[in-house]
Amino acid sequence: MSGGQVGGRYLAAALALAVVAGCTAAGLKDTANKTAQAGVAIKDKAVVQGSALATDTAAHGKAVAKTASKAMRKGFADLTPQEEYFIGRAVAARILGIYRPAENPATTRYLNAIGLTVAQTSSGPETFGGWHIILLDSDEVNAFAAPGGFIFVTRGLYQSCRTEEQLATVIAHEVGHVTLRHGLSAIKTSRLTEAFAIIGTEAVKEFTGANLAKLTEAFAGTIDDIIDQMVSLGYSRSQEYAADAEAARIAYRAGYNPAGLAEFLRTLQEKSVKADKKGFFSSHPPAADRLEKVAALLADEKLSGTTDPARTARFSKTR
Amino acid sequence: MSVMNGLTRLRKTPRPFLAACLAIFLSATAVIAAAETIFVTVKKTSVRKDRQFYAPTVAEAVFRDQLVVLAREKDWVRVRFKGFEGWVHVSATAAKAVSVTAKDATGGVSQDDVAFASKGFDSSVEREYSKSKPQANFAGVDRMEQLTVSEKTLTDFRQAGNLRPRGDKK
Numbered sequence: 203m204s205g206g207q208v209g210g211r212y213l214a215a216a217l218a219l220a221v222v223a224g225c226t227a228a229g230l231k232d233t234a235n236k237t238a239q240a241g242v243a244i245k246d247k248a249v250v251q252g253s254a255l256a257t258d259t260a261a262h263g264k265a266v267a268k269t270a271s272k273a274m275r276k277g278f279a280d281l282t283p284q285e286e287y288f289i290g291r292a293v294a295a296r297i298l299g300i301y302r303p304a305e306n307p308a309t310t311r312y313l314n315a316i317g318l319t320v321a322q323t324s325s326g327p328e329t330f331g332g333w334h335i336i337l338l339d340s341d342e343v344n345a346f347a348a349p350g351g352f353i354f355v356t357r358g359l360y361q362s363c364r365t366e367e368q369l370a371t372v373i374a375h376e377v378g379h380v381t382l383r384h385g386l387s388a389i390k391t392s393r394l395t396e397a398f399a400i401i402g403t404e405a406v407k408e409f410t411g412a413n414l415a416k417l418t419e420a421f422a423g424t425i426d427d428i429i430d431q432m433v434s435l436g437y438s439r440s441q442e443y444a445a446d447a448e449a450a451r452i453a454y455r456a457g458y459n460p461a462g463l464a465e466f467l468r469t470l471q472e473k474s475v476k477a478d479k480k481g482f483f484s485s486h487p488p489a490a491d492r493l494e495k496v497a498a499l500l501a502d503e504k505l506s507g508t509t510d511p512a513r514t515a516r517f518s519k520t521r
Numbered sequence: 522m523s524v525m526n527g528l529t530r531l532r533k534t535p536r537p538f539l540a541a542c543l544a545i546f547l548s549a550t551a552v553i554a555a556a557e558t559i560f561v562t563v564k565k566t567s568v569r570k571d572r573q574f575y576a577p578t579v580a581e582a583v584f585r586d587q588l589v590v591l592a593r594e595k596d597w598v599r600v601r602f603k604g605f606e607g608w609v610h611v612s613a614t615a616a617k618a619v620s621v622t623a624k625d626a627t628g629g630v631s632q633d634d635v636a637f638a639s640k641g642f643d644s645s646v647e648r649e650y651s652k653s654k655p656q657a658n659f660a661g662v663d664r665m666e667q668l669t670v671s672e673k674t675l676t677d678f679r680q681a682g683n684l685r686p687r688g689d690k691k
Binding site for chain 1: 562566613650654657658661666668670678683684686
């Protein structure tokens with residue numbers, strides 16, 4: 203065997219090695235794509251079934267799995283974080299058109315510190331524009347969450363809480379509505395189908411004229427759908443239970459005593475007897491039902507903790 | 522050195538050595554070509570030292586920044602970005618790049634294509650919407666967005682309240 207033949211064999215082997223390396227890399231990429239597509243399938247199933255757990259799982263991987271697929275956009279689950287943000291801004295603007303913000307900077311800072319603490323342990327801690335919480339100057343016992351992470355707590359609800367644990371779990375409940383995308387689920391599919399069709403028709407960076415008018419009309423419809431659901435009709439019972447479950451888990455992971463949610467629901471139960479069914483009472487299932495389910499969840503998942511006196515003391519100072 | 526001398530030297534270089542160099546070069550090229558990248562889908566996010574929100578920030582990434590994936594663990598991705606290595610939360614990222622104009626066989630635009638597109642429900646739609654809904658308080662929302670909590674404030678808040686984050690029980 204000549205030197206040239208030996209060299210040739212080395213070269214051939216080296217090329218084979220390189221090709222195998224490339225193919226393996228491509229194969230891994232292919233596997234990753236298939237895994238991502240499976241993620242989308244799980245997410246779609248979750249939306250259909252309305253399962254809190256499956257939706258939660260889907261929310262965990264939504265950002266990666268969703269965009270790794272070549273599926274066409276069909277419903278609210280396909281909205282991008284940026285679109286969710288602009289929808290959330292408009293919903294928030296409508297809420298601030300109805301309710302006046304309370305001018306209380308210290309309480310606002312306190313609410314935002316609690317909000318960010320619990321949001322960071324949720325299944326969707328990063329939103330396009332971040333999390334923002336504001337106190338509304340209203341005696342109603344109520345709270346709202348607009349898509350994208352805009353949360354509103356009324357003074358009435360704030361004053362109904364007795365501890366930071368209670369307040370934190372109420373805010374975590376609203377965070378749950380956002381991460382489980384309950385607001386977006388109120389949008390009629392036909393509106394989004396129309397919007398997606400308009401967005402897909404024009405290969406330019408910005409819309410103008412008739413297309414902008416049509417897209418704005420579809421956008422206005424989506425905002426009306428969400429406002430109707432949030433403020434007038436209320437979320438479904440299953441959505442409220444799912445947000446309660448998410449709240450208990452979030453609060454536990456953040457270091458709070460998740461029993462704060464059960465304590466607050468007991469307060470609601472007492473108030474609901476006397477209340478005139480406005481606000482929080484008209485837009486949620488009965489507190490007794492929620493309390494029962496939360497108590498069972500805390501026991502099943504062994505979610506417990508202690509209510510630290512330092513937290514209760516600083517809560518009392520802000521009231 | 523003349524061209525002939527150079528060629529003579531090349532001929533004298535052992536072929537196994539050249540083959541090995543070529544193999545390394547081609548393998549490296551293949552690996553680089555297959556390096557997974559992800560994109561930031563939020564206005565801004567922190568690349569952190571450890572995979573938790575309480576960990577120090579090593580770099581700040583903004584919307585559309587490209588990150589090289591080094592590893593994945595639960596909901597966190599270890600990335601390389603601008604010479605730094607650290608962790609980002611998966612909810613701040615997406616896997617695909619942008620092509621606003623790409624369409625499928627039916628003419629529809631895929632989720633991939635719109636993930637970063639600067640069209641859709643955006644500021645121009647918001648401006649039009651606000652004209653038709655003067656009661657919508659966008660100025661109030663702008664003020665609300667200015668409500669932020671610094672990392673130091675949040676750390677102090679947790680410490681003062683004896684809040685110790687726990688692992689997931691699920």
